[in-house]
Amino acid sequence: MAIKTGDENFFTRVDKGINNEFMRKAVATAQGRIDGRRRDSISSLGDWEEWRNHAEEIRQHTLENLDFYLEQLAENVEKRGGKIFFAETAEEANEYIKNVVSSKNAKKIIKSKSMVTEEISMNQALESIGCDVVESDLGEWILQLDDHDPPSHIVVPALHKNREQIRETFEDKRGYKKTSNPEEMALFAREQLRKDFLEAEVGITGCNFAVAESGSISLVTNEGNARMATTIPKTQITVMGMERIVPTWEELDVLVSMLARSAVGQKLTSYVTGLTGPKDEGDVDGPEEFHLVVVDNGRSKILGTQFQSALQCIRCAACINVCPVYRHIGGHSYGSIYPGPIGAVLNPLLGDYDEWKELPYASTLCSACTDVCPVKIPLHNLLIEHRRMMVEQEGKAPFAEKLAMKGYAFAASSPSIYNMGTKTAPSVMGPYSNNGFITNGPGPVKLWTDIRDLPELSKGKDKFRTWFENRDKGGN
Amino acid sequence: MKVSLFLTCLADVVYPASVGKSTVEILERFGCEVDFPKKQTCCGQPAFNSGYHRETKDVAKHMINVFKDAEYVVSPSGSCTTMLHEYPHLFEDDPEWKQKAEELKNKSFELTQFLVDVLNVKDVNAKLNAKATYHTSCHMTRLLGVTEAPMTLLKNVEGLQFTELPHKEQCCGFGGTFSVKMVPISEQMVNEKVQHIEDTDSEVLIGADLGCLMNIGGRINRQGKPIKVMHIAEVLNSR
Incomplete structure (x- = not known):
């Protein structure tokens, strides 16, 4: 998919978003529901501000010592029999992944949800060598079936679709005959996907956080699909953005507690999975081979700049769920797989100002995003900083x-x-x-x-x- | 107690005397001696939020000089007061001006914040017979951290039938230059805000920031709705 989801002009996309009544209703409802649950769930933690300060400290400390923790991670992954590959670019990451897949003669790949694989267009790279790549996160699967409709939200990718649209997609693409009842449709998806799980030779996952001290990776899901994708196929490839790492399990505990609450308003997601290397002798399941691909793709150039705090992001989408601009224009208007306030901050950093010149201005600077961010990224200040860069450094102001x-x-x-x-x-x-x-x-x-x-x-x-x-x- | 009024450019240039006059009269009622440094201009926010920070520094230096002898600086705007509080960040590399900016920051207050937190006033003896609701502006609540003060004062206005605005935390779509750079989005945002105001069945919309009120009021006027827009200073000075 790459970061950019289309070539249309920003205001054309905005116009389409504003005129998409269904999408707007869906977004307004989802924002109200998810943010309501978020508020309820954080209250059970006690002093949320203290948690935020702690989380910010963890993320800042990790980023300031990123080289150390990545090295520690690499050592421990290898110690446990896994392989680790550092990819500077999307191409390098895809080359490595294609090589692993080719060496297994694999044709069927099962995937759990991962934004970084979207970012590097991994699916297309694997399809170009004849692989069938199947998304197993329900939302992502729906989008994939619907001729690769781009995601409009980083946690709820098919937020812009209603039940009836999903039913139609199932009918057109897979001959589904039943109603738009969510349970019936979920059961259908489950049956369809089960076959793919059983056939897949390689499982590919994202990574919520890698744990440096043990060389582990962690995954949070509500559907359990990541567990299937990491137990059935003989080969597992996990792809992570280079900043998605914690020093120890103690910090993981803090961040996962905050991620689940900030993202979906749950104390914990249904599944929290920690995986360390390939299966050991005597283990009944797990992959025989484990590869960890650590992707830079523009991240290291953000380190050490005034934008470093953007790398603190744990991809919870809380900022998206309170953004009044996102509320009215929807995710596709941003033209990126990363929409909302964090997208407006991140896209010009991973890409450039020519490509993303409107996004820093697509905000009233109301700072609802900054207020809600669990790791205290000063999002609205970073948007002002982008504007300053365009005016003062790049001479791009009209x-x-x-x-x-x-x-x-x-x-x-x-x-x-x-x-x-x-x-x-x-x-x-x-x-x-x-x-x-x-x-x-x-x-x-x-x-x-x-x-x-x-x-x-x-x-x-x-x-x-x-x-x-x-x-x-x-x-x- | 000596107070210097920072009027803000909107109350100075766009709106008639009423907002500034009310601010002065309320402060005087509670024993303040109010002066108005004539050389004051604007807080610099339009340039700052647009990324013109070199230009903002010139404006900030001017304002710091204008208010350098003030004991307290009080302003009928949460957003402009927030901008004064932002000044020290502008001078991170300039210790001398940073110090001066800190001094201004420490003595600058939004009107209701000053009344409640500094003067310890909870009731200004105002009277207004009207059904009303209140728009909480983003900068004032989230950045300046003033949430309770306006409510404390409004609660004690005699005759005011108050209804809380649903989704009050949502931005009205003003955002300074956003309102002219992103017109279609701003339109949707202000439409929703006006709808929420209508849902309260209020005759009067009260706010503490003329930027938001100019946006919401301008839309209300365009749509011909029978809702009157008042600055909180005007409400608190009604008797």
């Missing part, structure tokens, strides 16, 4: 805006110019006034008055300054 901002700053730091401006502005705007309001303003004001009225600018005796001055002179 000329008219630059001129306006320079003019503004000049006036706002020089009282005589400011006062002259505030005195002349009402007469400039005068002709546009209508009953005390401007309904169709000139220049940039037009953008404002396209959808709302602007109060007529105050002048002369109506102004505060005049009142205060008269008062000083004894008037009122």
Whole structure:
């Protein structure tokens, strides 16, 4: 899928999102439900702010010592008979994965949910060598069946689809004959997937957190599909972003407790799986071969910059679930597999400002995202920082805006110019006034008055300054 | 107690005297001696939020100088007060100005915050017969951390029939330049906000930030809804 999900212009995508009534209803309902559950579930932990501080510390410490922990992880993975591969780019990761798969002559691959494999377009890479790659997370499977519809949310990828649309997809693609009852459809998916699980020669998973001290990987799911994908196939490949690591099981405990609550409002997900290397002698199940692929793909260039905190992300999507912009435009409008506030921060970092120039501005800076983030990423500040980078470092701001901002700053730091401006502005705007309001303003004001009225600018005796001055002179 | 009023550019340039006048009169009622440093302009937020930080520093330095002798700086805006509190971050590499910015930050308050937290006032003896609801602006609640003060004061306004705004934590879609850069999204956001206000069956929408009120009020006006928009200072000065 790659990070980018299409070539359409940002505002075209936004327009489609806004006009997709079903999607908007689904998003509004899901936001209310998930965030409501999140609030309830965090209350059982006691002082949530203390937990957040702790989690932030863990993530900051890990990122500051990332080289150490990755080395420790590698050592321990190898000690337990696994193989580890560090991929600098998506291509390197895919080459390695293709080589492993080819060496097993594998044709059927079963996958559990993984954003990083989406990011590097792993499915396409494997399909190009003739493999059949099957997604086993229900949401991802639905999207895959529906001609690879892009995900619109990082935890609930098919959030934009309703039951009826899913039923239609099942009918068209797999001859499903029953109703849109969720239980019936889930049972159908289960039957269909069971065959793929049993046939798969290779299982590929993502990784919520790797544990450096033991060389383990952890997976949280509600469907149990990750367990199937890691027990039945003889070969297991796990793909992780290089920052998704904790020093020990103690930190894992903290972060998983917060992830489940922040992502889906559960104290724990139905399955929390910890896996260490291939199966040992005497083990009844588990893979014979275990490969861990650690993907950089632009992450290391974020380290050490003012954006480093973005790598603290544990992909819970809590920021997405409270974002008022996401609420109205939906995930596809962002044009990336990473939507919402974290997407608006991450995409320009993993890609560049040319590709993602609108996203940092697709926020009111209301800071609901920053408030809710379990690992305290200052998301709205990072969005401002992106804007600053575009203006000051990259010279990418529109000329008219630059001129306006320079003019503004000049006036706002020089009282005589400011006062002259505030005195002349009402007469400039005068002709546009209508009953005390401007309904169709000139220049940039037009953008404002396209959808709302602007109060007529105050002048002369109506102004505060005049009142205060008269008062000083004894008037009122 | 001496208080310097930071009026904010919207109350200065766009709106008539009422918001500033109410602020002054309330403060005086509680024994403050209010002055208005005439050289004040804007907090710099439009430039700051748009990424023009070099320009913002010029504005910030000007404002720091304007208020350097003030004992307290009080403003009828949560968002603009938040911006004053942001100044020290602008001068991370400049200890001298950082120090000055810290001084301004420490003496700057939003109006209701000042009344409740500094003057320890809970009842301003205001009276307003109206059904009303209150919009909690994002910067004031989340960044400045002022949530209770306006409620404490509004609760004691005689005659006010208050209904809490559903989804009050949701942004109204103003966002400064967002309102003109992302018009279609801003429109959806403000529409939903107006809908929630209508759902409360209120005659008056109260708010503590003129940016939000200009956005919501502008949309209400465009849609011709019979809802009056008032700044909290105006409500607290009604008698």
